[in-house]
Amino acid sequence: MRYKKxxxxxxxxxxxxxxxxxxxxxxxxxxxxxxxxxxxxxxxxFETHVIFVGDPYKPAVETLNQKRLILHRWSQWISxxxxxGVYQGEEEKLYDYNESVPYFVLDEIARPAVKEKxxxxxxxEEWHTxxxxxxxxxxxxxFGLRDKAVIFWNANxxxxxxxxxxxxxxxxxxxxxxxxxxxxxxxxxxxxxIVIPNGVPDRMFQGVDSEKVARFREVFESDFLLLKxxxxxxxxxxxxxxxxxxxxxxxxxxxxFLIRPGREPYGGxxxxxxxxxxxxxxxxxxxxxxxxxxxxxxxxxxDADVLTLNFVVEDEYLRIFYYGCDAVLAxxxxxxxxxxxxxxxxxxxxxxxxxxxxxxxxxxxxAIVLETAxxxxxxxNLYYLKSEPxxxxxxxxxxxIAAKRYAWGQVVDNLLRKIEYAAxxxxxxxxx
Amino acid sequence: xxxxxxxxxVVHQPRRIKLPAQPIPQGVSAEDMExxxxxxxxxxxxxxxxxRYCYIPATDKFLELVEKGMKISISFSVSFLQQAMKWGxxxxxxxxxKLVAHPNVELIGMEPYHSFIFLWDIDMFVKRMxxxxxxxxxxxxxxxxxxxxxxMYLSNDVYFALQKAGFEATFMDGRPWVLGxxxxxxxxxxxxxxxxxxxxxxxxxDDVGYRFSNRQWCHYPLTADTYVTWIQQTRGDFVFxxxxxxxxxxxxxxxxxxxDFLEWLPxxxxxxxxxxxxxxxxxxxxxxxxxxxPLPEFGSTWAGSGGMEFFLGNSAQQAILxxxxxxxxxxxxxGNEKLVDIALWLAQSDNLHLIQWYGRGGGSEAxxxxxxxxxxxxxxSPDGIIWHQQQVYKNAIRAMDYYMRP
Numbered sequence: 001m002r003y004k005k006x007x008x009x010x011x012x013x014x015x016x017x018x019x020x021x022x023x024x025x026x027x028x029x030x031x032x033x034x035x036x037x038x039x040x041x042x043x044x045x046f047e048t049h050v051i052f053v054g055d056p057y058k059p060a061v062e063t064l065n066q067k068r069l070i071l072h073r074w075s076q077w078i079s080x081x082x083x084x085g086v087y088q089g090e091e092e093k094l095y096d097y098n099e100s101v102p103y104f105v106l107d108e109i110a111r112p113a114v115k116e117k118x119x120x121x122x123x124x125e126e127w128h129t130x131x132x133x134x135x136x137x138x139x140x141x142x143f144g145l146r147d148k149a150v151i152f153w154n155a156n157x158x159x160x161x162x163x164x165x166x167x168x169x170x171x172x173x174x175x176x177x178x179x180x181x182x183x184x185x186x187x188x189x190x191x192x193x194i195v196i197p198n199g200v201p202d203r204m205f206q207g208v209d210s211e212k213v214a215r216f217r218e219v220f221e222s223d224f225l226l227l228k229x230x231x232x233x234x235x236x237x238x239x240x241x242x243x244x245x246x247x248x249x250x251x252x253x254x255x256x257f258l259i260r261p262g263r264e265p266y267g268g269x270x271x272x273x274x275x276x277x278x279x280x281x282x283x284x285x286x287x288x289x290x291x292x293x294x295x296x297x298x299x300x301x302x303d304a305d306v307l308t309l310n311f312v313v314e315d316e317y318l319r320i321f322y323y324g325c326d327a328v329l330a331x332x333x334x335x336x337x338x339x340x341x342x343x344x345x346x347x348x349x350x351x352x353x354x355x356x357x358x359x360x361x362x363x364x365x366x367a368i369v370l371e372t373a374x375x376x377x378x379x380x381n382l383y384y385l386k387s388e389p390x391x392x393x394x395x396x397x398x399x400x401i402a403a404k405r406y407a408w409g410q411v412v413d414n415l416l417r418k419i420e421y422a423a424x425x426x427x428x429x430x431x432x
Numbered sequence: 433x434x435x436x437x438x439x440x441x442v443v444h445q446p447r448r449i450k451l452p453a454q455p456i457p458q459g460v461s462a463e464d465m466e467x468x469x470x471x472x473x474x475x476x477x478x479x480x481x482x483x484r485y486c487y488i489p490a491t492d493k494f495l496e497l498v499e500k501g502m503k504i505s506i507s508f509s510v511s512f513l514q515q516a517m518k519w520g521x522x523x524x525x526x527x528x529x530k531l532v533a534h535p536n537v538e539l540i541g542m543e544p545y546h547s548f549i550f551l552w553d554i555d556m557f558v559k560r561m562x563x564x565x566x567x568x569x570x571x572x573x574x575x576x577x578x579x580x581x582x583x584m585y586l587s588n589d590v591y592f593a594l595q596k597a598g599f600e601a602t603f604m605d606g607r608p609w610v611l612g613x614x615x616x617x618x619x620x621x622x623x624x625x626x627x628x629x630x631x632x633x634x635x636x637x638d639d640v641g642y643r644f645s646n647r648q649w650c651h652y653p654l655t656a657d658t659y660v661t662w663i664q665q666t667r668g669d670f671v672f673x674x675x676x677x678x679x680x681x682x683x684x685x686x687x688x689x690x691x692d693f694l695e696w697l698p699x700x701x702x703x704x705x706x707x708x709x710x711x712x713x714x715x716x717x718x719x720x721x722x723x724x725x726p727l728p729e730f731g732s733t734w735a736g737s738g739g740m741e742f743f744l745g746n747s748a749q750q751a752i753l754x755x756x757x758x759x760x761x762x763x764x765x766x767g768n769e770k771l772v773d774i775a776l777w778l779a780q781s782d783n784l785h786l787i788q789w790y791g792r793g794g795g796s797e798a799x800x801x802x803x804x805x806x807x808x809x810x811x812x813s814p815d816g817i818i819w820h821q822q823q824v825y826k827n828a829i830r831a832m833d834y835y836m837r838p
Contacts, residue, residue: 081459
């Protein structure tokens with residue numbers, strides 16, 4: 001048997017996902033994953049289609065990256081009734097996606113690809129696409145094209161696992177997931193997914209403007225400058241982080257805790273608990289601020305214990321924050337992968353991760369890995385780093401090295417090798 | 433013994449609802465609401481199938497026969513016509529236009545959406561019948577003076593509604609429970625009123641409509657000469673036969689010999705000196721001697737055992753009827769004409785016809801119902817079909833909440 005390689009000449013990619021590149025379509029890590037993965041594939045020369053629940057007021061089809069990346073904004077006729085984002089009107093969009101995407105992929109992508117003697121590679125993300133993938137596989141099978149396709153379905157999270165027909169899905173697709181932690185989780189369900197980790201975009205390694213970092217640091221005269229970014233979800237352990245800040249304050253340390261939360265209703269409980277613990281929470285409402293405006297606003301709010309960044313924080317500022325803070329608290333109780341943690345590491349920041357899917361983090365080597373939900377564990381480690389600055393410096397250095405192993409280019413190479421294996425497993429007829 | 437025969441054909445395709453039920457976005461426009469409620473892809477699939485097996489070959493055959501002198505009458509639901517405009521503009525609609533234009537063909541009126549609206553809004557029914565007459569006149573170039581109703585429903589109130597809508601005559605199925613001692617082979621009217629009633633000969637019609645390809649039937653295979661012998665031996669003035677148009681090629685496939693039967697029917701009738709007439713010609717001829725027929729307050733239909741049992745005989749059908757009325761009432765409350773139109777589509781009788789089999793052990797009526805139920809639905813399971821069908825109506829009612837806001 002000869003080795004048959006996936007190349008741009010013999011393959012066309014389709015990424016199926018609710019989340020995608022539009023701001024409207026981003027609710028968590030999945031949107032970034034899809035954006036970066038599709039761009040990385042297109043950069044490697046693959047024709048890549050992304051079918052996602054896009055902004056209803058953007059073009060239905062958009063071609064980027066020398067016509068290799070084709071964005072298909074799906075369910076726009078429904079999204080126009082749901083301005084709050086990708087998951088508003090979720091059930092309505094799900095129905096539409098399941099009903100229409102399989103036929104579209106069959107007629108508009110699979111058939112032309114097969115005509116050009118190319119293989120269809122389908123990468124489907126999250127529970128929302130599970131039914132769609134099953135229907136697509138059935139359709140391809142019905143029309144005699146199933147052996148011209150390789151289908152992957154990826155679990156980024158355990159959300160709505162109860163809504164998936166696993167027997168059927170595992171039969172039609174190669175299951176993948178983002179970490180060995182998730183693999184073990186799914187083993188308990190009688191499944192054996194292939195691990196393809198998330199990646200970090202190259203721009204995260206660009207380094208940060210040290211002058212801007214210094215000016216950002218100068219704003220605060222605190223003992224500890226902390227940051228937390230994430231959805232307002234109990235799994236993210238927001239209360240643990242707030243309790244740690246309150247504990248530091250009780251011990252007489254001055255803390256500034258910047259938070260960039262999601263808009264989920266659980267946030268109300270978190271802020272209530274923070275205020276009850278004596279923390280002064282200040283909302284920073286800005287709209288596309290320049291760096292000067294941002295610093296000015298932070299200056300005005302620096303007496304607050306908790307500063308809520310209620311605006312879209314641009315990538316550049318985020319990297320400055322990641323690097324400039326004493327620690328970024330990515331202290332999730334359950335994290336399938338933990339993209340934020342890896343991004344902080346790529347920027348040379350100090351991240352406190354949980355200890356589930358964040359398998360890139362090695363305690364005291366390139367990150368602080370928290371083993372419990374006890375806020376004192378955070379407090380203790382912050383005082384430790386304060387007392388041992390050399391450890392912090394080493395963590396920052398090692399973090400960058402570790403994160404580089406997860407650059408999207410590397411991840412895609414990993415992915416391609418696994419597609420080649422899956423093609424054999426799915427008895428997909430690969431052109432030489 | 434009868435000297436004349438009239439043949440009536442009903443062309444109809446339902447506008448099938450979308451199952452599983454599609455959730456409807458809040459604040460949705462009426463046009464987008466329609467997208468969620470009706471399965472146009474499924475409708476096209478069935479339309480294309482029936483076009484291939486029936487609409488093209490049967491219409492070609494009828495065109496040939498009327499040219500040779502055969503007389504027929506034909507009605508179209510707007511439900512069918514709109515599908516024909518969408519998916520049969522090149523091959524189906526021109527054929528039917530040509531057929532209707534022929535002097536030997538009488539165009540008959542019909543409740544446009546094949547709905548049961550007359551059960552709960554008789555005024556609207558009158559308006560709809562008037563609208564349908566104009567619609568048919570504009571689209572097909574002939575204005576009907578005789579009208580059928582959905583599933584040949586006739587009751588006391590619907591009789592007067594049709595008269596009010598300006599029609600000259602209507603049809604009723606000749607069931608013993610309505611006719612009593614009377615014969616189906618005469619022209620009738622009710623309470624000395626103007627509107628005449630032609631009675632469809634139930635058993636002779638069903639010999640072709642239902643039994644023709646039944647190999648277990650003692651008269652199988654039925655030939656035109658045997659059939660015409662039966663007609664000839666029938667007592668009365670005339671025999672009025674009513675069939676689904678889809679009888680020819682779809683309900684009975686080409687391999688059943690139905691087209692040969694059709695071809696030989698006028699030949700055999702001529703041989704036995706039984707002439708063919710249109711309903712209007714029969715009305716004109718027999719009006720002076722029309723007999724009085726007491727009409728049922730509980731309407732009769734041509735389906736099942738001849739009443740509404742076929743449509744309202746099980747609890748699932750009764751639930752859908754209530755939902756049909758609720759969605760219609762809600763649409764009326766909004767004052768939005770497009771929503772009322774959607775509610776009228778949802779009042780289509782087929783939505784009751786398609787679930788007659790539910791909860792029954794089987795039997796010939798359930799087999800008929802099941803035959804018309806889209807096979808694609810059965811992957812939902814029988815209970816699933818019922819649940820999702822009700823959900824379609826509930827979704828529509830809730831989606832109209834937005835239009836009730838001040």
